[in-house]
Amino acid sequence: MDDDISSTENDEPPGSGWTYTHSPEVLYSVAPSSKDSLLKRHQQKLNKADRRSVYTGKFSFTVQTDTLKRACKSNPAAFAAGERSLYFRKEYFPDISDREWNDWRWQLANRIKDLAGLEKIIRLSEDERRAVDEYRGLLPVAITPYYASLLDRNDPLQPLRRTVVKSGEENRILQGEEADPLNEDGDSPVPGLVHRYPDRVLFLTTGFCSVYCRYCTRSRLVGNHGGEYGYNMQQWENAVAYIEQHREIRDVILSGGDPLTLPDSRIEWLLRRLRSIDHVEIIRIGSKVPAVLPQRITPALVRMLRRYHPLWMSLHFTHPDELTPETALACNRLADAGIPLGSQTVLLRGVNDSVEIMTRLNQGLLKCRVRPYYLYQCDPVQGSSHFRTTVDKGLEIIAGLRGHTTGYAVPHYVIDAPGGGGKIPLLPNYVENHDGATLVLKNYRGDLYRYPDPASPGRGIIQSGDLQREELR
Numbered sequence: 324m325d326d327d328i329s330s331t332e333n334d335e336p337p338g339s340g341w342t343y344t345h346s347p348e349v350l351y352s353v354a355p356s357s358k359d360s361l362l363k364r365h366q367q368k369l370n371k372a373d374r375r376s377v378y379t380g381k382f383s384f385t386v387q388t389d390t391l392k393r394a395c396k397s398n399p400a401a402f403a404a405g406e407r408s409l410y411f412r413k414e415y416f417p418d419i420s421d422r423e424w425n426d427w428r429w430q431l432a433n434r435i436k437d438l439a440g441l442e443k444i445i446r447l448s449e450d451e452r453r454a455v456d457e458y459r460g461l462l463p464v465a466i467t468p469y470y471a472s473l474l475d476r477n478d479p480l481q482p483l484r485r486t487v488v489k490s491g492e493e494n495r496i497l498q499g500e501e502a503d504p505l506n507e508d509g510d511s512p513v514p515g516l517v518h519r520y521p522d523r524v525l526f527l528t529t530g531f532c533s534v535y536c537r538y539c540t541r542s543r544l545v546g547n548h549g550g551e552y553g554y555n556m557q558q559w560e561n562a563v564a565y566i567e568q569h570r571e572i573r574d575v576i577l578s579g580g581d582p583l584t585l586p587d588s589r590i591e592w593l594l595r596r597l598r599s600i601d602h603v604e605i606i607r608i609g610s611k612v613p614a615v616l617p618q619r620i621t622p623a624l625v626r627m628l629r630r631y632h633p634l635w636m637s638l639h640f641t642h643p644d645e646l647t648p649e650t651a652l653a654c655n656r657l658a659d660a661g662i663p664l665g666s667q668t669v670l671l672r673g674v675n676d677s678v679e680i681m682t683r684l685n686q687g688l689l690k691c692r693v694r695p696y697y698l699y700q701c702d703p704v705q706g707s708s709h710f711r712t713t714v715d716k717g718l719e720i721i722a723g724l725r726g727h728t729t730g731y732a733v734p735h736y737v738i739d740a741p742g743g744g745g746k747i748p749l750l751p752n753y754v755e756n757h758d759g760a761t762l763v764l765k766n767y768r769g770d771l772y773r774y775p776d777p778a779s780p781g782r783g784i785i786q787s788g789d790l791q792r793e794e795l796r
């Protein structure tokens with residue numbers, strides 16, 4: 324069965340027995356507007372200086388948020404548009420109006436999901452062609468036209484392309500790799516809810532994502548409608564009832580799949596129910612939508628979300644090429660709604676495994692008002708060996724960030740322990756020696772400093788000013 328999109332934005336709140344039964348074709352209906360040239364429109368909106376600042380290099384950019392906001396305000400069908408999506412659209416969707424391109428449902432209904440679609444937009448390598456053609460298992464290919472605009476047409480090794488186009492390496496399953504490496508199913512008291520840590524739960528809202536990442540830890544359950552993981556109203560009701568009965572739960576994380584691919588009405592139904600539970604203090608939403616379907620972050624969505632504070636978001640980003648004007652506008656809209664934004668990034672070999680790329684990504688995220696939060700060591704999910712780096716590589720990246728850039732740009736590097744042990748933080752070793760009363764520490768440049776350790780035997784309470792720094796070399 325195809326991985327259907329969920330429903331229209333204006334659907335009634337879900338009723339008993341609701342399930343994913345609609346097909347994309349019947350869901351999208353926006354009257355096409357006159358065939359304006361997007362290039363012309365946006366070049367009128369942005370003055371010369373602003374245009375220069377939107378793209379200053381192949382992918383790098385500085386967003387003039389106010390200019391973009393003004394452009395969108397004066398024309399509700401407008402959205403931010405980076406150079407790559409403008410030219411991609413001109414080449415591959417020349418007859419599509421601004422209104423269609425900027426409608427998230429149009430983006431979902433026109434996802435690239437098969438060999439023929441891929442061959443239209445990129446020159447597939449022999450390996451990619453065979454892998455997509457022979458695909459029969461879990462985790463289908465799906466790429467929004469917007470995200471496809473960021474892919475390199477010729478280079479199968481381009482980082483973003485590797486994360487969304489299937490390769491033959493996915494078929495190689497190594498010892499130690501699992502379909503459910505974090506044993507989430509083992510920690511599910513009711514279907515669709517993972518209760519691992521005492522005070523918080525993971526609420527799996529849907530198996531649908533706008534784009535399927537080839538390294539997905541939940542490849543067993545996303546894009547797999549009709550498989551053993553169903554999502555329906557009764558399941559949501561049962562999960563909400565479990566949360567109501569467990570007063571220790573103060574934090575609910577909505578995840579999936581991607582909750583922001585659900586219609587506003589369904590998201591609001593769930594937020595309202597969770598907000599009505601006294602002991603639920605905060606709600607978090609995990610999503611990759613701002614990176615792969617930024618048009619989804621509509622003014623109507625953020626108006627609705629801001630009614631359910633305290634609401635936090637963890638946004639999935641992989642590479643600085645994702646930080647386009649479109650994504651920056653989506654993040655700004657969420658931040659303007661008072662939603663604290665953190666990022667989650669999976670460390671991937673050949674994609675983002677260098678200090679230089681991680682620095683650009685994390686500094687770019689801060690400009691989009693997103694605080695880099697987690698850097699995950701890639702989970703040993705089946706078929707992911709070509710993406711996994713050594714742990715030393717992750718430590719090297721953290722050492723290359725800490726002290727060399729803004730502290731806010733340094734995420735927590737963690738391994739989600741296989742089997743369900745939870746997140747375990749990893750840090751480079753900054754302690755050179757600890758000889759009882761003195762701690763010898765190494766700073767980000769490798770210089771050594773002594774710290775009189777107040778907890779050591781034989782020392783009194785540390786006095787103000789007692790801390791001495793001594794450069795040893």
Ligand code: SF4
Nearest residue numbers: 532535536539580611
């Ligand atoms: S968006 Fe998240 S849940 Fe969906 S395929 Fe990517 S990693 Fe998996």
